[in-house]
Amino acid sequence: MTWLTWRQLRASVAIAAVGLAAAVSVLLATGQRLSGLLRTAGENFFDQLDDDATLEAVLVLGGRLVWALPVIVGVFWGAPMVARELEAGTHRLVWTQSISRTRWLANKLALTGLVAAVVGTLGLALTWWSRPIDDAVGQGFNGSSVASVPRLWPDVFGTRGVVPIGMTVLGLCVGVAAGLVIRRTVAAMALTLVTVVAVQLAAPVLLQPHLLTPTRDTIVYTVDRITELQITGPPGSEDMEVVEFAVGLDEPGAWLVDLEMVDAEGRVVTDLPEWLVDCAPHPGSDPDVVAACFDRLEDEGYRQRVDYLAASRFWQLQTVETGVLLLLAACVAGFCFWRVRRDLT
Numbered sequence: 078m079t080w081l082t083w084r085q086l087r088a089s090v091a092i093a094a095v096g097l098a099a100a101v102s103v104l105l106a107t108g109q110r111l112s113g114l115l116r117t118a119g120e121n122f123f124d125q126l127d128d129d130a131t132l133e134a135v136l137v138l139g140g141r142l143v144w145a146l147p148v149i150v151g152v153f154w155g156a157p158m159v160a161r162e163l164e165a166g167t168h169r170l171v172w173t174q175s176i177s178r179t180r181w182l183a184n185k186l187a188l189t190g191l192v193a194a195v196v197g198t199l200g201l202a203l204t205w206w207s208r209p210i211d212d213a214v215g216q217g218f219n220g221s222s223v224a225s226v227p228r229l230w231p232d233v234f235g236t237r238g239v240v241p242i243g244m245t246v247l248g249l250c251v252g253v254a255a256g257l258v259i260r261r262t263v264a265a266m267a268l269t270l271v272t273v274v275a276v277q278l279a280a281p282v283l284l285q286p287h288l289l290t291p292t293r294d295t296i297v298y299t300v301d302r303i304t305e306l307q308i309t310g311p312p313g314s315e316d317m318e319v320v321e322f323a324v325g326l327d328e329p330g331a332w333l334v335d336l337e338m339v340d341a342e343g344r345v346v347t348d349l350p351e352w353l354v355d356c357a358p359h360p361g362s363d364p365d366v367v368a369a370c371f372d373r374l375e376d377e378g379y380r381q382r383v384d385y386l387a388a389s390r391f392w393q394l395q396t397v398e399t400g401v402l403l404l405l406a407a408c409v410a411g412f413c414f415w416r417v418r419r420d421l422t
Contacts, residue, residue: 155252341378
């Protein structure tokens with residue numbers, strides 16, 4: 078049975094092996110160039126990285142490829158692997174050859190799951206390649222492009238470390254489950270595509286923020302630390318109003334899980350003070366008025382409360398989220414075994 082499963086899978090494995098080898102070769106070929114850029118550019122690292130089209134393309138395309146792996150594996154491996162046999166009826170021949178349904182499915186899931194996990198290690202290769210970028214972020218270097226996004230942030234986190242391994246295995250199991258339920262290859266592929274993409278989009282919002290207890294800190298508002306300022310109305314007019322106001326956290330590479338303004342009693346401020354418009358620097362504003370506004374913020378006890386995960390907790394969060402994803406994959410696999418034993422005739 079293992080031999081038969083391998084024959085069915087070997088063409089896909091060969092394509093995946095060639096693609097994985099090509100991607101790793103590109104990372105190896107450009108990795109030293111990225112490291113050298115950090116040594117020579119210093120604080121201008123991100124500016125020079127933005128000017129290097131090759132390195133920027135490797136970063137962007139590499140991240141997109143890693144993000145797409147669970148979808149590709151689920152749609153083109155998981156869904157057809159079972160649905161095609163159920164649709165054609167070839168599963169009956171195997172089941173009459175002293176091969177139980179459980180063994181039939183176990184062989185398929187075990188072998189394909191192992192290959193899917195290997196494919197997911199591309200996330201580890203991209204993490205190795207991105208070390209100079211992460212070092213630059215850790216040193217407090219600033220940039221305006223996607224390259225300067227800390228690896229702990231949800232925008233990047235799912236494409237780094239071991240999380241792609243867990244997500245790719247989960248994508249495979251979702252594809253197999255869709256094939257067992259629908260029993261039509263094309264329909265199962267479509268359902269797998271929608272489901273896996275939905276999981277990838279939901280995980281940073283519904284899962285990642287709740288896996289570790291964040292660190293809480295309070296920050297004094299100062300004009301030189303403003304990182305987020307949004308106003309409505311013409312600057313300096315009576316219609317001017319501040320709707321977003323935040324200052325930075327002195328933790329390079331940290332992920333800000335939540336931030337809010339609190340008053341002297343520690344209560345969350347839902348309506349910003351009207352006089353806060355004086356704290357908004359803009360062309361034509363009086364520096365003395367801005368300074369006095371920040372002094373008033375401090376005197377009246379207004380602070381910014383921040384919940385965050387420090388950059389040093391990257392691998393801890395990676396381990397926990399990967400464990401959750403693999404647990405979900407095991408639950409989906411369990412459903413597949415229940416389905417093949419109870420509902421298929």
